[in-house]
Amino acid sequence: MSVTLPPDALDGFRRFSRFNSPYPAHDDGCAVDLYPEAGRGISPVAGVVRETRTVGCPDRSYAASEDHLIIVDLDDEWCRRADAEVGTVARILHVIPEVSPGDRVAVGDDLGPTTRSGFFGQWVDDHVHLGFRAPGASALRASGSLPVDVDVAVEPISWDGSGVVVERGPTHALLDAPRHLDPGGTFAALASDEGIPLDGGLAHYAGGGAFGGDGDDGRDGAQTATLWGTRVGVANGRGLAWDPVDVLANGERVVGLSLFAARDAGYGAKVVCPDREFAIGESVSLDVVPSDDPTRLGVG
Structure with missing residues (x-):
């Protein structure tokens, strides 16, 4: 089972990569980093925010001491367009959330400013990290994301x-x-x-x-x-x-x-x-x- 980002999920993003990271999710092609046009975290998905959480990250002199996780319960229609099982959940990192649990977000909505996280190298530009979990799987654990494909040439x-x-x-x-x-x-x-x-x-x-x-x-x-x-x-x-x-x-x-x-x-x-x-x-x-x-x- 995998998730395929439809082309409009990349609207507002100038670059993307699935493997340019040392973390296991990227090694396995189970996450994608999306680089926005400006310093704002644009939503590549549609659904309802389930939870936001502040997490610790590696201590880097150039980076913030904490990062943030936004969990989105995906709309059924978005799941169908992405060839994902209904009930799939999205995990978004490296964005300071200006959304709250219960908020509905559409593709292209502003989630908040991006943050320079200790999870990525100093040469890496600010970006939105996106991963997915199967229905019923823990959205908080660091491991367990689904493979991600991107439907663009x-x-x-x-x-x-x-x-x-x-x-x-x-x-x-x-x-x-x-x-x-x-x-x-x-x-x-x-x-x-x-x-x-x-x-x-x-x-x-x-x-x-x-x-x-x-x-x-x-x-x-x-x-x-x-x-x-x-x-x-x-x-x-x-x-x-x-x-x-x-x-x-x-x-x-x-x-x-x-x-x-x-x-x-x-x-x-x-x-x-x-x-x-x-x-x-x-x-x-x-x-x-x-x-x-x-x-x-x-x-x-």
Whole structure:
């Protein structure tokens, strides 16, 4: 049993990812992170708020000391549109709730401001974390979410790995490439050499993903994925376990490359590099090479 987000559930969101996280739900494709246009948590679902709860989160110097959970009992009609069993429940994190139990929410309603949570890395933009539980399952436990599919096409973007730094954060550098071919229209993602749109943290999170890898594009079964001539893993359906590889920037190892599907004009490669300083305007060339000791970030 799984839940398939209908296209309008992504209205108001510029990006999404199912695998760009070290947490088990994302490893299994049982959650999706949705990145809004502004700093507000937009509802991707329709139903009635059952409960809101404040929860503790890992202590990070850049993040709030607490996070928030919004539990929504989904409308029967929304469940039918999402191919979900009637009675399925949604769990939403990383939003400070401005809704209360008993409130009805529709797709696109404002739930409250997003919050910078210790559950995600400093290089990660604010987002809405969405997961689902089967009828009768606990909505409060951290585990037990259903697989999530997204009913939108993700176009592959080929790229040679070179670009210029246009933004520098404390732990990342954003490049001006690859460029989105149709900003504001379809979703797109960096593709492997074989044309597989890639998702996840390459390769700082052990589990990655392949957009459109659920059989809807004729790509059933396992398929080797290479990037810039180096094998990075094997895509089997939507999952992709990274091979032991390192990402290099101008010949030196960095933590990794943050991958997601986007439809905004500001799309570009996000290089995770807390120990490297790149200047705005600096040219950067990325490569992927086999590694005996690949970077793997956990949840600690």
